[in-house]
Amino acid sequence: MKAGSNLEKVFESGKFAVTAEIGPPQSANPEPLTHHAKMMKGSADAFNLTDNQTAVVRLSSIASAVIIMREGIEPVIQMTCRDRNRIALQSDLFGAAALGIKNVLCLTGDHQIFGNEKPAKNVFDFDSIVELQVFDQLRREGRQVGGEVVKDPPRTYLGCAENPFATPYEYRVSRLAKKVAAGADFCQTQAIFDMVMFEKFMDEVRSRGLDKKIHILAGVIPMKSAGAARYMKNKVPGMIVPNEIVDRMKNAKDPKEEGIKLCIEQIEHLKTVKGVHGVHIMAVAWEEIVPKIVEMAGLLPRPTFQ
Amino acid sequence: MIVAKRKPLNEIAEMVAPYKRVSVIGCRSCVAICLAGGEKEVKMLVSALKVKNKKEGRDQEFEALVVERQCEKEWVKEVEDKVLGSDITLSMACSLGAQTIGDMYPSHVTFPGLNTGIFGVPEEQGVWSEKCVGCGNCIIHTTGGICPISRCAKSMLNGPCGGSANRKCEVNLDTDCAWSAIYDRLKIQNRLELIEKVTPAKDWSTSHAGGRRTYVREDAKLTPHQKKGKEAIQ
Numbered sequence: 001m002k003a004g005s006n007l008e009k010v011f012e013s014g015k016f017a018v019t020a021e022i023g024p025p026q027s028a029n030p031e032p033l034t035h036h037a038k039m040m041k042g043s044a045d046a047f048n049l050t051d052n053q054t055a056v057v058r059l060s061s062i063a064s065a066v067i068i069m070r071e072g073i074e075p076v077i078q079m080t081c082r083d084r085n086r087i088a089l090q091s092d093l094f095g096a097a098a099l100g101i102k103n104v105l106c107l108t109g110d111h112q113i114f115g116n117e118k119p120a121k122n123v124f125d126f127d128s129i130v131e132l133q134v135f136d137q138l139r140r141e142g143r144q145v146g147g148e149v150v151k152d153p154p155r156t157y158l159g160c161a162e163n164p165f166a167t168p169y170e171y172r173v174s175r176l177a178k179k180v181a182a183g184a185d186f187c188q189t190q191a192i193f194d195m196v197m198f199e200k201f202m203d204e205v206r207s208r209g210l211d212k213k214i215h216i217l218a219g220v221i222p223m224k225s226a227g228a229a230r231y232m233k234n235k236v237p238g239m240i241v242p243n244e245i246v247d248r249m250k251n252a253k254d255p256k257e258e259g260i261k262l263c264i265e266q267i268e269h270l271k272t273v274k275g276v277h278g279v280h281i282m283a284v285a286w287e288e289i290v291p292k293i294v295e296m297a298g299l300l301p302r303p304t305f306q
Numbered sequence: 307m308i309v310a311k312r313k314p315l316n317e318i319a320e321m322v323a324p325y326k327r328v329s330v331i332g333c334r335s336c337v338a339i340c341l342a343g344g345e346k347e348v349k350m351l352v353s354a355l356k357v358k359n360k361k362e363g364r365d366q367e368f369e370a371l372v373v374e375r376q377c378e379k380e381w382v383k384e385v386e387d388k389v390l391g392s393d394i395t396l397s398m399a400c401s402l403g404a405q406t407i408g409d410m411y412p413s414h415v416t417f418p419g420l421n422t423g424i425f426g427v428p429e430e431q432g433v434w435s436e437k438c439v440g441c442g443n444c445i446i447h448t449t450g451g452i453c454p455i456s457r458c459a460k461s462m463l464n465g466p467c468g469g470s471a472n473r474k475c476e477v478n479l480d481t482d483c484a485w486s487a488i489y490d491r492l493k494i495q496n497r498l499e500l501i502e503k504v505t506p507a508k509d510w511s512t513s514h515a516g517g518r519r520t521y522v523r524e525d526a527k528l529t530p531h532q533k534k535g536k537e538a539i540q
């Protein structure tokens with residue numbers, strides 16, 4: 001075991017893993033986090049706290065993690081390179097580990113142009129792959145990127161994200177391979193709507209033997225409306241939503257029910273894709289639906305370990 | 307070359323408003339080529355300021371001047387009398403020109419007339435694009451001759467990020483994704499193995515992050531003796 005996190009144990013046991021996202025609030029109020037943690041407890045193996053996602057200022061991912069841990073659930077914190085140089089990244093990794101946070105997802109980060117502090121100066125000392133490499137070296141060798149020896153290095157389970165739907169498509173598996181080489185233990189994909197394209201991606205992942213080296217969590221997003229489907233299709237860079245899905249949502253009598261049904265079908269399908277070791281549910285601003293989806297997808301109860 | 311843009315007329319007018327005699331000095335190098343601060347642009351600005359003053363009943367004198375290269379003291383010297391004979395100088399060179407005048411005549415006030423932006427390349431008539439940010443440790447031999455530091459919105463060393471769609475950058479859909487371009491270039495050069503490997507952390511100490519940089523060529527410096535000789539001639 002690298003970190004001994006619950007998520008790592010689920011993967012190591014060979015069980016199909018479930019993670020879900022919790023978006024921290026745009027305020028100093030811990031209440032929404034506690035509320036979501038209580039509501040989702042038991043429906044996923046670990047919960048992903050986003051790090052100022054889309055560059056919108058939110059309660060920090062590390063603080064959010066500590067708040068949800070009090071409710072007895074396990075966090076995965078995201079850590080982006082947009083707002084931190086190598087000093088802050090390594091320092092926050094120490095801090096997170098000291099607070100008992102065992103899973104860290106390394107991300108380059110959305111550009112500040114998407115957020116609510118557009119005139120900000122960004123950092124990007126590292127990108128996500130360099131971040132992984134540096135964190136991996138820290139935990140394996142107890143050595144900082146600058147060479148300093150660390151006596152009690154963090155023991156962290158390292159994650160990454162990959163988007164099979166970004167261009168150039170033919171390079172995406174190579175990029176995943178780089179993340180594996182840099183030390184990633186698990187990978188969470190961009191939300192999958194185009195199954196054909198995703199299967200092609202996974203074929204190549206398997207042919208390169210990467211499914212044996214990294215645990216892939218396939219991303220899904222339950223949609224509430226046709227508007228949400230259209231928005232993701234047209235407005236989110238690097239996201240592919242086939243027309244059939246937009247139409248299906250548009251023609252549905254009860255779009256919310258349809259969204260849930262669709263998400264469950266997607267999960268059922270993803271369970272059959274070789275090399276997919278779990279799902280990551282991103283119910284943005286619809287967290288309360290997660291327990292229902294997990295249950296209906298036949299993924300309950302979640303495994304427990306001694 | 308260095309590419310700059312003229313500041314908006316109102317901003318310039320407001321900056322120089324408190325001064326009676328204004329020397330406006332352009333430069334015949336980069337900023338002339340990028341149509342921001344050459345002879346023509348200096349004259350155009352001066353006439354625009356005069357028209358504006360006439361309309362608003364302000365009384366100011368402008369002198370339009372241009373030097374060969376405003377970032378070199380020798381050329382600025384040629385207009386020294388005009389600079390010192392005015393109440394303020396508005397530099398229409400890049401900020402290097404403005405600072406050269408400022409450093410040469412510290413008690414004289416010099417303002418920038420341009421916004422200095424990029425180390426860029428003319429792509430077509432009237433279009434310049436950034437291709438370097440002077441990181442001080444060039445790596446483009448490993449990236450197919452395309453600079454990811456300046457051309458990728460996140461200066462990634464292991465791109466493209468997950469937001470690259472249709473080979474465009476997520477930050478600006480009119481801009482090509484630098485890393486898609488790097489991939490394509492390395493592919494046609496049969497050098498894709500270069501982006502299969504992880505590029506480790508970059509040493510930014512050679513960039514501005516390491517503090518203000520001064521480059522010295524010892525072999526090109528004048529000896530104390532040569533310096534004296536030069537001063538004597540001047």
Ligand code: SF4
Nearest residue numbers: 438439441444445453
């Ligand atoms: S790698 Fe550095 S020196 Fe080379 S073009 Fe890019 S910014 Fe300029």
Ligand code: SF4
Nearest residue numbers: 458467475476483484
């Ligand atoms: S889309 Fe391409 S150029 Fe834009 S930030 Fe991502 S990798 Fe860089």
